[in-house]
Amino acid sequence: MATFSHIVVVLAISIVVVLPASTMAAEYVVGGDSGWTTDYNYTAWAEDKVFYVNDTLVFNYPQGEHNVWVVDAASFANCNLLTPPHMVLASGNDTFFSLTLGKRWFICGVGNHCAEHNQKLAINIEEKTPGMTPAPAPSSTTKYAYQSFTALVIVLALITIV
Numbered sequence: 001m002a003t004f005s006h007i008v009v010v011l012a013i014s015i016v017v018v019l020p021a022s023t024m025a026a027e028y029v030v031g032g033d034s035g036w037t038t039d040y041n042y043t044a045w046a047e048d049k050v051f052y053v054n055d056t057l058v059f060n061y062p063q064g065e066h067n068v069w070v071v072d073a074a075s076f077a078n079c080n081l082l083t084p085p086h087m088v089l090a091s092g093n094d095t096f097f098s099l100t101l102g103k104r105w106f107i108c109g110v111g112n113h114c115a116e117h118n119q120k121l122a123i124n125i126e127e128k129t130p131g132m133t134p135a136p137a138p139s140s141t142t143k144y145a146y147q148s149f150t151a152l153v154i155v156l157a158l159i160t161i162v
């Protein structure tokens with residue numbers, strides 16, 4: 001029989017467990033297994049994802065073959081390589097995250113990769129509404145481990161009630 005104190009304990013555990021999940025940042029590998037490369041549709045890649053502050057984008061590519069320029073909307077649209085970018089990433093295993101909301105534009109600054117091979121990505125960093133369930137985020141081991149832990153705690157709590 002579930003007593004009142006049991007229910008309180010279960011509720012307390014649920015709150016403790018659910019809260020950090022909503023502030024947890026996700027990690028996205030841009031282009032998935034294809035990485036950051038030419039002739040890949042990054043618009044389609046980004047389409048089904050919702051990005052929040054502190055989420056990390058990982059750009060993977062052979063160092064020297066590509067790079068990542070963080071640019072403004074105009075340079076993104078024109079693949080403008082003449083205006084200096086806000087930021088250049090070039091390690092081949094670059095991480096980018098933003099502490100602020102809004103659009104971010106990425107292009108490859110090598111040759112004609114942006115202009116003729118569509119190597120460009122635009123994302124919008126959105127505000128996370130408190131209490132909202134986090135968007136499904138792929139490839140975050142921590143997150144999965146964390147969710148398993150959550151499930152375990154809930155199961156244990158339910159066993160305690162019965």
Ligand SMILES: *[C@@H]1O[C@H](CO)[C@@H](O)[C@H](O)[C@H]1NC(C)=O
Pocket residue numbers: 041043044047118
């Ligand atoms: C890329 O994908 C978007 C969204 O699915 C689509 O609208 C666009 O036509 C595609 N671009 C190319 C070059 O295939």
Ligand SMILES: *[C@@H]1O[C@H](CO)[C@@H](O)[C@H](O)[C@H]1NC(C)=O
Pocket residue numbers: 023053054099
């Ligand atoms: C983002 O991370 C910074 C620390 O790196 C933290 O101070 C800030 O609160 C985080 N913002 C959100 C919305 O999680």
Ligand SMILES: *[C@@H]1O[C@H](CO)[C@@H](O)[C@H](O)[C@H]1NC(C)=O
Pocket residue numbers: 093095
């Ligand atoms: C890329 O960098 C991350 C740390 O930022 C590291 O964990 C990972 O192993 C690196 N991957 C490669 C392929 O170098």
Ligand SMILES: [Cu+2]
Pocket residue numbers: 037038065066067108109110113114119
């Ligand atoms: Cu490139």
